[in-house]
Amino acid sequence: MWQLLLSTALVLTAFSGIQAGLQKAVVILDPEWVRVLEEDNVTLRCQGTFSPEDNSTKWFHNESLILHQDANYFIKSARVNNSGMYRCKTALSTLSDPVRLDVHIGWLLLQTTNWWFQEGDPIRLRCHSWKNKAVNKVTYLQNGKGKKYFHKNSEFCIPKATHNDSGSYFCRGLIGQKNKSSASFYISIGDPTSPLSSFPPWHQITFCLLIGLLFAIDTMLYFSVQRGLQSSVADYEEPKFHWSKEPQDK
Template identity: 50%
Template sequence: MGVPSVLPLPAAASDQAGCPPRRPWGHLLLLCTALLFLAPAAGTPGLQKAVVSLQPPWLQVFPEDNVTLSCQGARSPGDNSTQWFHDGTAIPSQVQPSYSFKASSNHSGDYRCQTGQTSLSDPVHLDVTSAWLLLQTPRLLVPQGAPIVLRCHSWKNWRLYKIQFFQDGKPKWFSYTNASFSIPHANASHSGAYHCSGLLGQMQHTSQPVNITVPASIADADTAAKAEVENTITYSLLLHPEAPEDDTAPSDYQNM
């Protein structure tokens, strides 16, 4: 009996064990490419980031102050759905572009948002603090040439007199009744710790300091931006102050 000229190759060990045949590398590359296209928008390059804005624009608020967060970014026609995140945790009950609430200690923290046509926004840190006075500002990192805007906010909006703003402990500006102060064109010399003081009734009160950074260069700006994200201001909830004394200015102030 003749020997066949072509003998069948022996089965691979994996085939003999009942395992599926090995697939060529080309198939795996196609599969990985398809998975990349199915990745979530937050990790997809080329998409613009969503932007979280505050109204009023202050990063520091008292308990019971009204706050509205808005998510700005591209959306599909007819689709206003928005994903909101608080300290990295999704807020399933909030799906609208705007998110409003009356502030409490539980609302302190980082907020992010995302739409169907954007990647995840940078965090915006909201600081809810109970005190007599609060120095408010819309941004902690201010580019060169941009304005620095400060507001000395009193508990429950009680009338505030003889208001002073300080930079690194040194008096910067004084007004009898104007609780707002701004520097139109900031430069690196304006970086520092700012606080304010004023009279509520006949009692002098001082806010906690807030650190504002004006980078000297683009490289410094990148470094400061990373530091701001990594080291957000930690909120503090103090005991609610008692009712102040009679909300009237001393008689000598009326003569000024």
């Protein structure tokens, strides 16, 4: 068993060495909003290194391979089932980190460029309407209180986020004569000095899974050693002694 574990470790080490020499691909949204409405158009761009022999790109949606090999993946008239995690890789680039895209149904949607923010980060919010219909008298609200008002629709920008900017946000405005509101979206501001704050959520999940895997391997080794010891004890037999009588005992 130890030989198997050693072989596995050597293979993983060699594979890690090869992977370490490659650049990680990056998925970029265009436009950069991570939340869109149905019938919006979205382009996902894969930035990576290509080889002269292979300029194709592999795309994955929720870990399933997409039959599309161009560096740009265009989603025309998005639907809810286009929501999910997108990743890509090229011949000379390793698999990218996942980028999450959510597609919603409604008249208004509060859009943002990221799923998490740290103190000091800029935050861009946009009150987006279905099919880009004109929206007037737009109000951005935080925790139910008015935060910013625009007579004509405009983005709301927070230059440097603080913990006071955390909360539930939504927007409302007039589309024609109808007063419409978006669904709420919670924005959490993390502390950049926290060891885990610099990691996206999927890295934290990966870290936890790795710890769990190491614990499982350690547990397996422990019980394997225990079984080996018990087997050794079971196979051990007390030596049998044959006592002979002394002459005087005969």
